Amino acid sequence: MSDTEMKQMEKAKEDSAEVAEGNENKKEAKTKDGSEDESSSSDSDMDDVEDASKEALQMKQYLELLGKIQEDKYNYDSYVQLLEIAHQMTDLDKIRQTAEIFSSVYPLSPEIWLRWLKIEVSIASSPEQLREVDKLFRRALCDYFSVEVAQEYAVLASKANQELSEAIWDALIPTYGLHATKGRSIFGSYKEDFLAKNEDTPERLNRLARIYEQELKIPLKNMEDSYIEYKLLCEKYKDTLQDLNPEKFERRYRQAKELLQRMLPFEDRLVALDPHCHQERAELYREYIKECGAQLGDDELQVLYERSVADCCLDPSVWSDYLKYLNKYPPDEDEYSPSLVFSQTALDLVNRALHNCPWSAELYVEKMRIYERTKRNKEELLKIMEEVATVEFQAPEPAVKVWLEYLTYLRRQANFEEEKEREILRSNFELAWNQLGRSWGELADPECKILQFWGRLEYGPLGDPLKGRELWQNVMDSSDNSTRVGLWIEYAELEGTRGKDPTRKVYRKAINSEGLNDPETLAAAWMRFERCNGSLEQLTSCQEQCIPMIQAYYKSLSQQRASKGRKSDPKKEIDQTQSTKKKNLKRPHDQPSFGDDKDDHFKKPETPKKVGSTLEQSTKRIRLEEPPVKEVDVSSDNKRVFFSNLSFDATEEQIRAAFPELRMKSIELVYGSSGKSRGFGYVEFEDERDVQKALSFDRRPLDGRPVFISSLARDKSNRSNKFKYAEKFEPNKIFIKGLPFEASSDDVRTLFEPFGKLKDVRLVYYRSGKSKGLAYVEYENEAAAKNAVLKMDQHNMNGFTITVALSAPPPRGNPTATSATEPMTSAGSSLGGGKRHVIKGDAKQMLSTMVPTALLRKTGGASASSNGNNPPTNKPKSNEDFRKLLLK
Numbered sequence: 051m052s053d054t055e056m057k058q059m060e061k062a063k064e065d066s067a068e069v070a071e072g073n074e075n076k077k078e079a080k081t082k083d084g085s086e087d088e089s090s091s092s093d094s095d096m097d098d099v100e101d102a103s104k105e106a107l108q109m110k111q112y113l114e115l116l117g118k119i120q121e122d123k124y125n126y127d128s129y130v131q132l133l134e135i136a137h138q139m140t141d142l143d144k145i146r147q148t149a150e151i152f153s154s155v156y157p158l159s160p161e162i163w164l165r166w167l168k169i170e171v172s173i174a175s176s177p178e179q180l181r182e183v184d185k186l187f188r189r190a191l192c193d194y195f196s197v198e199v200a201q202e203y204a205v206l207a208s209k210a211n212q213e214l215s216e217a218i219w220d221a222l223i224p225t226y227g228l229h230a231t232k233g234r235s236i237f238g239s240y241k242e243d244f245l246a247k248n249e250d251t252p253e254r255l256n257r258l259a260r261i262y263e264q265e266l267k268i269p270l271k272n273m274e275d276s277y278i279e280y281k282l283l284c285e286k287y288k289d290t291l292q293d294l295n296p297e298k299f300e301r302r303y304r305q306a307k308e309l310l311q312r313m314l315p316f317e318d319r320l321v322a323l324d325p326h327c328h329q330e331r332a333e334l335y336r337e338y339i340k341e342c343g344a345q346l347g348d349d350e351l352q353v354l355y356e357r358s359v360a361d362c363c364l365d366p367s368v369w370s371d372y373l374k375y376l377n378k379y380p381p382d383e384d385e386y387s388p389s390l391v392f393s394q395t396a397l398d399l400v401n402r403a404l405h406n407c408p409w410s411a412e413l414y415v416e417k418m419r420i421y422e423r424t425k426r427n428k429e430e431l432l433k434i435m436e437e438v439a440t441v442e443f444q445a446p447e448p449a450v451k452v453w454l455e456y457l458t459y460l461r462r463q464a465n466f467e468e469e470k471e472r473e474i475l476r477s478n479f480e481l482a483w484n485q486l487g488r489s490w491g492e493l494a495d496p497e498c499k500i501l502q503f504w505g506r507l508e509y510g511p512l513g514d515p516l517k518g519r520e521l522w523q524n525v526m527d528s529s530d531n532s533t534r535v536g537l538w539i540e541y542a543e544l545e546g547t548r549g550k551d552p553t554r555k556v557y558r559k560a561i562n563s564e565g566l567n568d569p570e571t572l573a574a575a576w577m578r579f580e581r582c583n584g585s586l587e588q589l590t591s592c593q594e595q596c597i598p599m600i601q602a603y604y605k606s607l608s609q610q611r612a613s614k615g616r617k618s619d620p621k622k623e624i625d626q627t628q629s630t631k632k633k634n635l636k637r638p639h640d641q642p643s644f645g646d647d648k649d650d651h652f653k654k655p656e657t658p659k660k661v662g663s664t665l666e667q668s669t670k671r672i673r674l675e676e677p678p679v680k681e682v683d684v685s686s687d688n689k690r691v692f693f694s695n696l697s698f699d700a701t702e703e704q705i706r707a708a709f710p711e712l713r714m715k716s717i718e719l720v721y722g723s724s725g726k727s728r729g730f731g732y733v734e735f736e737d738e739r740d741v742q743k744a745l746s747f748d749r750r751p752l753d754g755r756p757v758f759i760s761s762l763a764r765d766k767s768n769r770s771n772k773f774k775y776a777e778k779f780e781p782n783k784i785f786i787k788g789l790p791f792e793a794s795s796d797d798v799r800t801l802f803e804p805f806g807k808l809k810d811v812r813l814v815y816y817r818s819g820k821s822k823g824l825a826y827v828e829y830e831n832e833a834a835a836k837n838a839v840l841k842m843d844q845h846n847m848n849g850f851t852i853t854v855a856l857s858a859p860p861p862r863g864n865p866t867a868t869s870a871t872e873p874m875t876s877a878g879s880s881l882g883g884g885k886r887h888v889i890k891g892d893a894k895q896m897l898s899t900m901v902p903t904a905l906l907r908k909t910g911g912a913s914a915s916s917n918g919n920n921p922p923t924n925k926p927k928s929n930e931d932f933r934k935l936l937l938k
Contacts, residue, residue: 108139119151124408124442126156133162142169153189157405160196160360167199171206180210184218191221191390193402194363195356197236200226204239212247219243220388228268228353230310231317234276237265252290259283259291267302268350269310271317277303309345312707316342320361332362336371341704348379349392356391359403366410369403373416396420408441411448415455422459431459439485446490450499453482457503466511476512479504498525502537509544518544519552533565535572542579550583561595569603686734687762689715691744694730694758705733708752712744713737732762749815756815781832782809783857784839789813789823790850802827805841806834823850826857 115132118125129152136148149166152158158166167190170183187203190196200222207218219240227233227240241261248254262280266273284291316338323331335358343351355372362368376396387393400417407413414434421431435456443449460478464471479500486494495501501521508518522541526532538560545552557576566572573596580589693705702717712735719731735741741761749756789798799811807830814824829835835856843854 105139108135111135112139112144123155129156137165142173145169153193157193157363157402158190160190160194160199163190163193163196163199164202167202171202171209174206174209177211177214180206180214184210184214187218188221188390192394193405194360195225195353195391196360197226197229197232200236201239204236204243207239208243208246215243215247217388221390223264224349224387225353225389225391227265228350229357230269230313231271231321233268234265234270234272237261237270237276255283255287255290256292259294263299266299267306269306269313271310271314273303273307273310308710309342311710312342312345313338315703315707328362328365332358332365332368335362335368339371351375352391359406363406366403366407366412369399369407369410370412370416373399373403397424409443409448411443411451414438414452418455418459422462428460428463431456446486446494449486449489450495453486454499454503457482457500461507464511466513472512475507476504496529498528498531501525501528506544509547515545515548519548530565532563533567535560535566535568538563538572539575542575553579554584554588557592558595561599566603570600573600688738689736689741690732690734690762691741692730692760692762693733694760695755696727696729696731696757697753697755698727698729700727700729700752704752708750708757709744709747711747713740780828780857782830782835783826783828784835784854785857786825786827786842786852786854787823788850788852789821789825790848791821791823793821793823793825793847795825798825798827801845801847802838802842805838806830 112132112135115128115135118128119132122128133145133148133152136144145166149158149162152162167183167186170186174180174183183206187199187206190199191203203218203222207215207222210218222236223240226236229236241258244258244261245254248257259280262276262283265276266280270276284294316334319334320331320338323334335354339351339354339358343354346354352375355375358368359372373396376394376399381387381393381395397417397420400413400420403413404410404417414437418431418434421434435452438449438452457475457478460475464475466472483495483500483504486500502525505518505521505525508514508521512518522544526537526541531537538556542553542556542560545556557572557579560566560572561569561576576592576596577589580592584592696705696719700719702719705717706714712733715734715736717731717733720728722728733744735744744759745761747757748759751757784802786798793813795811795813798813799808802808802811808827809830810826810828812826814822814826816822827835827838829838839854839856842852845852845854
């Protein structure tokens with residue numbers, strides 16, 4: 051324990067002993083008085099004696115628990131029992147003292163804080179007492195995010211003066227007002243306190259309207275009730291209220307309400323989850339953040355992280371997720387925030403995390419990295435290691451992880467040109483190894499990660515390869531490291547700094563080790579080394595040692611399989627071979643190989659062909675194994691639509707949330723053979739009329755991609771949303787290209803609306819939802835379109851020069867070919883130009899891509915006829931003619 055904790059414990063013991071002694075004296079006095087005058091004793095005296103006995107027993111239990119805590123600092127239950135006895139003693143000083151002892155080791159839970167704070171709030175009356183209780187509340191809210199504690203804090207605000215009350219609400223509203231299901235109650239308490247402390251003036255009403263507007267732009271459950279209250283307030287005092295912006299307010303309110311619809315399913319699932327399902331709750335919060343995080347503001351998202359660590363405080367991975375977020379989005383140092391949540395740094399958060407999970411090596415590692423990023427000195431990081439030394443890890447792996455991180459930090463800070471710093475680094479490696487050995491014995495670091503790291507540095511910047519070899523020999527002699535081929539190969543490569551012969555010795559020793567997990571890879575590595583560095587004799591010697599060992603290895607594998615009675619299945623062998631090739635694993639047995647070496651010793655025996663196995667039989671066999679084709683039920687097509695261009699991760703819940711206006715009976719996403727969505731599917735509705743409504747939502751975004759919604763009519767001529775491609779000149783429509791990619795339909799409408807009344811504006815997008823920089827604008831009349839072309843062509847829009855022309859789309863399909871006698875035009879294509887004519891050069895180029903080169907040479911020469919005087923004929927050649935020409 052620390053000195054502060056020891057002093058707290060000793061003081062508690064002394065105080066408890068004095069109280070126990072005083073109670074005993076009272077008891078003796080009562081007993082003595084009773085013996086002198088038994089006739090005057092009363093029931094109250096007996097009660098006093100019983101109370102004194104009860105207090106003495108409680109004090110005895112209290113002292114015993116203090117002794118237990120001194121022996122086992124991290125026994126959480128002992129602290130809970132100690133605090134419970136303090137409450138039973140109804141001694142406020144004892145409750146305060148015990149709570150401080152408890153909080154020095156573990157954070158107090160919201161329930162413990164509430165029990166204590168309610169007592170403090172009830173007795174606080176003077177401004178000084180209220181300020182002291184305010185400090186306690188701020189400590190409580192720094193431990194955990196708790197709406198219940200925040201609501202009790204609001205009670206303190208109602209008792210406090212104006213200055214302290216405003217400070218309390220400044221801390222509560224920006225944070226706890228964002229809770230999706232309980233934030234509205236915080237706003238309710240705020241409005242009640244505001245109305246109670248302010249007179250009925252126009253300023254009071256305008257401030258109340260601002261509070262409502264602040265509340266209604268946040269997605270809060272039952273926000274419709276607050277909306278009605280706000281509307282009634284605006285209607286009743288419409289002449290008094292100022293700076294109202296109904297359009298802006300309505301837009302924000304709709305956005306908040308739409309976001310709430312996406313959040314409520316997760317909130318309902320959190321409420322329905324059993325309190326003991328900690329892992330499921332953590333996963334649910336991760337899913338919640340993943341699905342809604344992009345739409346939430348920074349503050350709302352951080353509140354969601356705060357709720358996750360409060361509900362899953364003993365899960366280090368949840369704290370790690372929160373730390374990653376805070377490292378990515380740290381608080382603005384230049385901006386003051388009265389909120390207790392948004393002002394905390396990554397260091398504050400990691401200290402909170404370690405207060406909850408002191409056994410987590412990952413959190414200690416993160417704390418070291420935060421210290422290094424903030425340029426703390428070595429002495430401060432050494433204090434972290436001293437703190438780690440007091441932690442009783444349940445296994446050696448966490449201690450090894452922390453030591454590796456600390457040694458890595460020292461390596462980054464070391465100046466290897468200084469002999470003194472090299473010795474300091476070596477002494478720290480030795481300290482780590484010895485301390486782990488004293489704590490865990492042979493179980494400490496069985497893979498010898500500390501020694502591996504130390505050895506690598508000795509081969510490298512520490513500059514002592516002999517020391518490195520000694521360390522790696524210890525590594526390979528420990529546990530089952532001698533069976534791990536990867537370690538042997540790394541050892542050999544490190545020995546390469548000492549020369550070729552030391553490397554060769556390592557390979558020779560490695561290949562003779564028993565129980566190697568991948569001898570083929572080791573043999574291949576040694577053979578590559580000898581090909582690059584060895585003589586013919588050395589390469590031959592290597593092969594003579596490797597080949598028998600590999601053969602024995604595969605023979606033992608075959609014997610093991612045979613002993614298990616496995617039957618050979620050709621189909622499974624083929625599948626296994628293909629999967630091993632894909633994963634770069636070992637090749638199938640009976641075909642060992644060494645990298646690129648093709649050795650005659652390992653020729654795969656030819657597989658005997660099956661008699662009577664024909665292509666037709668093979669085809670029949672394959673077809674019989676294919677799953678039957680599912681028949682399509684077209685009877686409900688009039689109630690179905692086709693959804694496409696979906697994200698591969700889109701779920702049914704996301705689709706329903708993106709289209710809340712549609713009453714979807716069922717959603718059938720189409721999945722590939724891998725089990726992953728193919729990005730399209732079918733939606734069936736309850737009513738046929740919903741189909742037309744769904745088609746009107748075509749290209750609504752979902753996860754940043756426009757969803758394509760089309761009719762499911764089998765007859766293309768009957769499809770209601772069939773694409774109409776205009777093949778004629780459209781004088782009232784203009785085509786714009788070169789637009790900024792971030793430009794929206796509203797931007798284009800604003801730019802072209804001054805030239806006439808618009809009928810339609812359509813931007814062109816890729817399937818991914820990204821703009822192509824193209825748009826069509828349709829006017830009511832031709833004059834407006836021509837005027838827009840004249841005025842806006844080559845206009846600069848946000849740094850982009852746009853081109854504007856009347857819409858004249860090219861014809862669909864191939865244009866009609868012209869005869870050879872008609873003159874050919876070669877007018878270049880231009881925006882809004884006429885039909886493009888095919889010229890002879892183009893036709894020749896297209897022909898050359900389809901006809902074999904050998905035939906093209908013949909087209910410019912004489913006729914293939916035996917009679918050279920006969921004119922060339924246009925008779926088409928048969929397949930036999932082509933075959934003869936190719937054979938020539």
